[in-house]
Amino acid sequence: MPAKKILLLNGPNLNLLGTREPGIYGTTTLADIESAAVSQAKAGDADLQYFQTNHEGQLVDRIHQARLDGVEAIVINPAAFTHYSVALRDAITGVNIPFVEVHISNVHAREEFRHKSFLSDKAEAVICGLGTFGYKAAIEFCLTEIKTRAKL
Numbered sequence: 484m485p486a487k488k489i490l491l492l493n494g495p496n497l498n499l500l501g502t503r504e505p506g507i508y509g510t511t512t513l514a515d516i517e518s519a520a521v522s523q524a525k526a527g528d529a530d531l532q533y534f535q536t537n538h539e540g541q542l543v544d545r546i547h548q549a550r551l552d553g554v555e556a557i558v559i560n561p562a563a564f565t566h567y568s569v570a571l572r573d574a575i576t577g578v579n580i581p582f583v584e585v586h587i588s589n590v591h592a593r594e595e596f597r598h599k600s601f602l603s604d605k606a607e608a609v610i611c612g613l614g615t616f617g618y619k620a621a622i623e624f625c626l627t628e629i630k631t632r633a634k635l
């Protein structure tokens with residue numbers, strides 16, 4: 484049975500996690516999140532790859548590659564791209580891979596412009612305000628969804 488494949492994507496500025504604005508984004512670094520995600524996926528018999536970029540086109544290209552790689556689920560924190568990127572919406576809906584949208588902060592309790600997402604209506608689930616635990620919850624959800632689909 485081929486291993487289940489999950490892709491973890493993080494958008495712009497998330498490479499700075501843990502270094503600034505700990506009151507909003509906590510002190511956990513992106514490397515910590517990625518390492519924990521790999522371990523969590525492995526425990527669920529899945530392979531998890533991760534990618535972070537500050538460039539919209541690179542994120543679009545990585546999503547295209549996910550289709551070619553046979554990725555079965557995507558966990559994505561689009562960061563600022565959430566609020567304006569039609570290109571990202573078109574890419575992630577175009578590859579037809581189920582995805583979970585994660586935000587560390589509760590975007591609905593922040594500035595008005597952060598309340599709009601160009602992805603949420605297409606997501607299997609949206610998790611926000613749980614801090615970095617949101618990534619763990621999203622990965623657990625994906626593991627369960629992949630197993631459920633495999634039984635159909």
Ligand SMILES: O=C(O)[C@]1(O)C=C(c2cccc(Sc3ccccc3)c2)[C@@H](O)[C@H](O)C1
Nearest residue numbers: 495496497499503504562563586587588597
């Ligand atoms: O809460 C999130 O995870 C979010 O997706 C993440 C965001 C985010 C991600 C990284 C950095 C920053 S702002 C920042 C810049 C430099 C250092 C620390 C924070 C915002 C926001 O753009 C989004 O509106 C919300």
